[in-house]
Amino acid sequence: MTMMNSEIKLKCHKIIGGYGEGEALVSNEPVCFYLTEPKTGIVREKNHELAGKSLAGKVLVFPSGKASSVVQIDGLFKLAQNNVAPKALIVKDVETVLVVSAFIVKVPLVDKLEKDPFEVVHTGDFVKVDAEKGIVTVTRSSL
Amino acid sequence: MHLTREEERILQGEFGEGTQKAMELLVAIGDAYNAEKMIPISRAHAASSGQEGDLYFVELLANGGARCKVPTSTNPVYDIEYFDELFEIPKDEADVARRVMEAYKRVGAILSWSCIPYMAENIPFYGETVAFSESSATPYVNSVIGARTNREAAQSALAAGVISKTPEYGLHFKENRKGTHLISVEASLKDEFDYTLLGYCVGKQIGYGIPVLTGISKRPSTEDLINFCAMSNVSGAISMFHISGFTVEASTVEEAFQGDVSKDRITVSEHELKQAYDELQTTSGKIDFVMLGCPHYTLRQLEETARLLNGKKIHDGVSFWVCTSATTKVLAERNGYVSTIEKAGGHVVVDTCIDEPCWIAYKRKVGMTDSPKCAYYRRFKEARVERLRDCVEAAVKGR
Numbered sequence: 001m002t003m004m005n006s007e008i009k010l011k012c013h014k015i016i017g018g019y020g021e022g023e024a025l026v027s028n029e030p031v032c033f034y035l036t037e038p039k040t041g042i043v044r045e046k047n048h049e050l051a052g053k054s055l056a057g058k059v060l061v062f063p064s065g066k067a068s069s070v071v072q073i074d075g076l077f078k079l080a081q082n083n084v085a086p087k088a089l090i091v092k093d094v095e096t097v098l099v100v101s102a103f104i105v106k107v108p109l110v111d112k113l114e115k116d117p118f119e120v121v122h123t124g125d126f127v128k129v130d131a132e133k134g135i136v137t138v139t140r141s142s143l
Numbered sequence: 144m145h146l147t148r149e150e151e152r153i154l155q156g157e158f159g160e161g162t163q164k165a166m167e168l169l170v171a172i173g174d175a176y177n178a179e180k181m182i183p184i185s186r187a188h189a190a191s192s193g194q195e196g197d198l199y200f201v202e203l204l205a206n207g208g209a210r211c212k213v214p215t216s217t218n219p220v221y222d223i224e225y226f227d228e229l230f231e232i233p234k235d236e237a238d239v240a241r242r243v244m245e246a247y248k249r250v251g252a253i254l255s256w257s258c259i260p261y262m263a264e265n266i267p268f269y270g271e272t273v274a275f276s277e278s279s280a281t282p283y284v285n286s287v288i289g290a291r292t293n294r295e296a297a298q299s300a301l302a303a304g305v306i307s308k309t310p311e312y313g314l315h316f317k318e319n320r321k322g323t324h325l326i327s328v329e330a331s332l333k334d335e336f337d338y339t340l341l342g343y344c345v346g347k348q349i350g351y352g353i354p355v356l357t358g359i360s361k362r363p364s365t366e367d368l369i370n371f372c373a374m375s376n377v378s379g380a381i382s383m384f385h386i387s388g389f390t391v392e393a394s395t396v397e398e399a400f401q402g403d404v405s406k407d408r409i410t411v412s413e414h415e416l417k418q419a420y421d422e423l424q425t426t427s428g429k430i431d432f433v434m435l436g437c438p439h440y441t442l443r444q445l446e447e448t449a450r451l452l453n454g455k456k457i458h459d460g461v462s463f464w465v466c467t468s469a470t471t472k473v474l475a476e477r478n479g480y481v482s483t484i485e486k487a488g489g490h491v492v493v494d495t496c497i498d499e500p501c502w503i504a505y506k507r508k509v510g511m512t513d514s515p516k517c518a519y520y521r522r523f524k525e526a527r528v529e530r531l532r533d534c535v536e537a538a539v540k541g542r
Contacts, residue, residue: 015175068278069296070192070498077196094175100296103168104196111175 008120008138012090013112014131016102020088021128024121024138025050025058030066033101034075041084056084059127061117062091065098073101080105088129090117090136110136144173144310145180153306161209161250165302172299173310182272182311186214187304188260190276190297191247193220193240193499200298202242204305205249215304216255216265217247218277218297219439219466219496226501236500250305256494257468258438259369261288264470269391272315274303278380279373279438279516285383287368289391291315294382314383320392321401322355322385324348329358329412335366336513336530340416342371343423343515346379348409355385355399362389366441370514373438377516423515426525429460431508433538435531436466437497437517442474444531445491449480451535457488458541469493489538497522511537 035045041056108131267290385393393399518526
């Protein structure tokens, strides 16, 4: 059997520049960075679809942020200090607090992918986010 | 986003690294909202928090030589020496708070340490474009004063204060300020605690949007409006609201909706207020302390607290705290309210908020407050949420 890799390149809109790559983690629910374990990046919000999963090193695909500006910004900041922040953020509805959060920890943040990210990207895909060039590359390995 | 030549030069770092970082953040926000240009602001309020994300950004700007170009006030932190003497603040926490306050001073902010700066230290006027963070201040200046601000984070507001500009989007445009939900108030609102419950109900019902309240016949007081703003942002995210007949952009329901009146109507009656009240109680047990002043108490509320405590003695087993701004305390001292509260055994404390790490001693205690926002922060174990006069009575009786 041979390993097939399918690769898709998608245009996106840069909000915070830079480059980040990693395994995709898709959340259909809004994410609050404060409700994660600061040392490990594991989501500890009860009943959240990502509960028990770690954000560390991932490319996070999510609809929006949530919670007050102070907790959201401080939450992502603590993850970054412990080196367990996501490597890049792909978001659908962006707001000021999320921009500030990503700016402070220097994690690339993009939106407006040319295709719906929730259809194109699956948890486990390998994703490269080149925010400077405005390109997201999604690689899915299948047997 | 189109940048002027001067804005480009700031972004290139020609005026120092601090202003460059501030501009980078504003441009990123402008990109996020597809803003076409930057517009001038004439004041800002940075919701400083004394936490690490806050420290990082204000030091980035201050160390890079940035200075606020327009009046930029600050939210509560805490008086380190005062609280260290009372509760022994861990050294690393105290260091963060000390550095935050010092950096805001270096960046040229107004050291108001108040969550209601629109009352005294930094007052916007009608139609003025500003950048006000603090979830309770944003709706107040938008709705009550009629100034124009988006929902800012501490950092975006500070950056706007440094550059004296903000990207133009959202609530800067008149058409985005129209109502989205019609709320019919059928409860009688007797005092500011009823507005507390109303705010909590409305935030919970609609989550996000611009509610238009009808059915209110008596002019709301300053404190009613402050409480509505604060509590609707505990249960929801309300950056603007209208009260038909009273707030500045809502002489009528039609004006509040800019002609496009919502067909759906949400009713809030006594029943919903009672439900909110019940939901807020996490215990009915004995209290260890009373915490008032979230948001910071006004002079009128300090007067009422003093009147209720006059000649009484707070029970030995209960600590009694009232948080307010430094400017309000000066007047309250002059009027004799502070000495009356202190004679009864209470404390009037400035520059701080229940959400600061200085209240470390209350982590495992039971508190009573008139503010769901105060209870929400979970800086203490259990909470009872009651009217001011019931808080005072419980403090005196010790239960």
